[in-house]
Amino acid sequence: MARYQSSRVVDKKSQKRCAIIEAAIETFANKGFHRTKISDIAKHAGVADGTVYLYFENKDDLLIKSFDELISGKLEELRQLTDKEDTYVNRLIKFFDYHVTLFTAKPYIARFMAIELRQSSEFYQKYPDYQPIKRYLTYLQELIEEAKKEGNLRDVDTVALSYIMFGTMDFALTEWATRNQPFDLLPMKERIVDIVRNGMYAVKKED
């Protein structure tokens, strides 16, 4: 009985924490970190201002923790999705697909990831453990290595290709999200994938 109740308490606690994090992500994404007031988030989450400080040290901490949970969740989803693909090259392509789907459904997440991800170098120095994209890059690089072993990729530089893939996706999605969806994501993705696959040179073309 004690056990049950105690776990119920934990549940409730984490529920409140969770509500705050969700509200934080959405509000940060919509208004930007600095324009978001703690009271905005509190209202959104249905708690009092002070309650936020029971779960998070301060506003910076809230940003970091929110991001961390967001990334963890998304990376997990991404892994599950890509694991289904037969070849590693296809998993790499799936990386794009996943984000297109995700951001089409929730553009504010695109904005959050693309914009709030970038903090000043001072911020990074203050919180050296805050390396939000690193896990993403690492995962990408693992896929690339495997795809090379598999023989479907030529011997390109792993880091360079991961930068191309991540950087392009990130930039295209930022443009798309901050400019109010000025183009269709899906065909754009196809065109980008085509270039990354086959290169831009005319000479290689054989038709």
Add this chain to the structure above:
Amino acid sequence: MARYQSSRVVDKKSQKRCAIIEAAIETFANKGFHRTKISDIAKHAGVADGTVYLYFENKDDLLIKSFDELISGKLEELRQLTDKEDTYVNRLIKFFDYHVTLFTAKPYIARFMAIELRQSSEFYQKYPDYQPIKRYLTYLQELIEEAKKEGNLRDVDTVALSYIMFGTMDFALTEWATRNQPFDLLPMKERIVDIVRNGMYAVKKED
């Protein structure tokens, strides 16, 4: 004589204005827009806080003007440099070269461009004319169009390729700048260019 003196005055004025802009760029780059105090910039520029307001309406205005001058200057330099190349494909490659050189010399400019560009999405709504990267992208897209006409590029999508080029460069340089130069820029650039030129595929696939 009066003419001479008056122009000397203008000179002096623009010198002070210039000092403020330079200090602004460097400080915004290091700390981010919102964490930068006007007093930081003033101190850096060697003027009083109030002086800043003689040259700029407010903090927003200062950011916009700083960015504008930075971009204009750099774009001008870039144009002059690329104009020397014989083919448009080579001009495209030069686009990378230029930024590698620029950012190696002044990493904080890389940070400013990459970070403030993003953080300032909030400015897009408030100041619709503030579209700092647009001119860059437009220039890139012009080069791509010409290169296609020239026959050195296959018929790739212009916007897609511009996103790949700009996004990759932007991301790689941001990584490089915020992580304290963890790799050599020049070889990294070569590896990236190789992939963008020739694609990542081991075997040319037809699908």
Add this chain to the structure above:
DNA sequence: TGACATTCTGAATCAAAATTCATTTTCTAA
């Protein structure tokens, strides 16, 4: 040189919002 204009200064003002904490509400367990 001296009257006037221009430029600069930085302390004082003011607003916004992060954070705290005395109080209230809710929960726990005997």
Add this chain to the structure above:
DNA sequence: TTAGAAAATGAATTTTGATTCAGAATGTCA
């Protein structure tokens, strides 16, 4: 049921930093 613990509240406090402006410094020119 109830005393005590834990969690939550939100008004009050504090911090922060943009902006102003009265006065000082400097420049102009007859």
